Amino acid sequence: MLKIRSVDIAVATILLAVGIAQLIGGYTMDRLEVRHIPPASFPGLLPIVLGIAMTIVASLQLVGILRSRDGEDERRASGLVTREELLRLSGLIALCALYAIVLVGRIHFWVASSLFVATFMLVFELSPGMPRRAMIITIVRALVIAILFGGAVSYLFEDLFLVRLP
């Protein structure tokens, strides 16, 4: 069980760090004196301003979250991320990453897409207590939809719209 408040604190802290890093990055950026550019137009100017603004806003956010009462979130269902939701989300991101980052570009696009759609449907539709007949119908349906979709999308983009797919 993860409290939204904790995630909020973590994200605000990361943004504070980004703000400071951006401020430093902008300040230490090349002033381009060799190119004789006016000093007021150096490339790091807006990053410095943004870094300062981000640092201020993130600090105010952090102060606000830390001052809010700890127990407030626990009373609201939306204030918590349950273990099931976290597992589902991690699995989903992993599955999508496997398709988008690993498979796409390595095997033919329609094969990758069909594999992804079929796996996605099976992962989220099959359950352990399912009757055998329902399980077979789900698997067959997932395979048919996946193959048809993979083929259709490849045909639509590659042949009709002449877009090269990975």
Added chain:
Amino acid sequence: MTPVIDALSSAFAELTTPMMLFNVAWATLLGIFVGALPGLTATMGVALLTTLTYSLDRNTAIMVLICMYVGAIYGGSRSAILLNIPGTPASAATALDGFPLVRKGKGSLAMAIATLGSMLGTLVGIAMLVMIAPPLAEAAFGFGSYEFFWLALFGIIISGQLTHSGEPLKGYMAGLIGLSVAMIGSEGIHSFVRFNFGVQQMNGGIELIPAMVGAFGFAEVLFAMTLPAAEMARAKSVPAPLKELFGSVWRYKRTVLESGIIGTLVGIIPGVGEDIGAWGSYAAAKRHSKEREEFGKGSQEGLIAAETGNSAVVPGSLIPTLTLGVPGSASAAVLIAALFLHGVRPGPMIMFDQPDMIYLIAVMLIFATIAMGLFGMALTPLFVKVLQVPRTILMPMVFTLCVIGPYALSQRIFDIWVMFAFGVGGYVLRRLNYPMAPLVLGIILGSLLDKSLRRGLILSNGDITAFFTRPVSAGFAVLITLTILFSIPAVRRFASFKRRRGDANGEDMSAN
């Protein structure tokens, strides 16, 4: 007036071909389905469809995207009314009165009112687009670096202020994140590469389409698959009695006009969008209504205000998009990217470079509105069927399109990674109530803000007061300062205390 009518007539003549009408039909229908399906938004629809328009000619591509935009904003009302789940955030206000009307057995009437309201709202917006856009483009000629700096900043601040859910700091932070993303890559004055972290593919910066497809498309997939499934309402497909429908709309003609104007004006404000248009119109209608107590319980007036308001934002948001190059909504932001792809350069020069473009777009909007009305009235049973598609089938397909879209644009696997990163980041930020509109606007306006600031400083030899002395710049500066000040709770409390004390003194005086 004659040149405008001539321009509109020639735009009609140019666009009225059988092929174009066929494109209007499928794109609007697709848009309505995209909007109707919870989890797919208008912005996402326009972003995904942009990738399908690469091989189309300029007019067809823009027409298809505009039909998708109009259709999707309207389509959100279908699931809002039938399921009490807004298909898009723009339809949240519609659900308040639409769903209670379904429960009262007036589902068909509710959907017909929403359709007619959306049509009228879009038409009010189109009329204002034709009237306002050309003089605004002309006025924008007087804008220099100073004004564009403030305009870009105003867009991000006001968008951050109006789109947050009770936490303005999150709205501002979203804008700052977007601006920071825009700082990545080669900058526009000296071509100096910033923040590429040694990754050569980042030298060109982060492309808008992969970022948007990730933040809206992939993030929606994650949302749809982790939130509990919605229960389907039983909808009857009995046609609405026309007499009752037109009677209702005629009774609330003032609300229709007022909501249309509010929606259009909200659309003109950079980055604010359809949801604010709907809520603004709804609140105004409630304030002026004689049946105020009916709002939220199935008020036809509330429903028509919300739908007219959100639809009027569409043409309204195209006014700054076309004339200033500053998008009026998140969907218009994607449309800007698509316009650039197809050789249209939005901005003050548009009336000189492509003087017909504003009128062409106005006519495209009219076609989309007619198609929306026809489909909306005729296809209710089909919408109910489509809404029953399980998300376990729909979402993997949406993600596949999210992968194709960015790749098709640049042929770079790197853009798929960008989409993925923005999807996960966008999900986390949205889960924590960070609004996405300022983030997107930040990515788009970052370059304009950066160039305007530094060009302005070059012109003034580093003198920062030049940003405050021209009338329009000074006006924007005051507006931004007041907006930020009023987002501070202590200032708001102080202002309302002063107002209450003023009211109390007034009452005392009148009592005496």
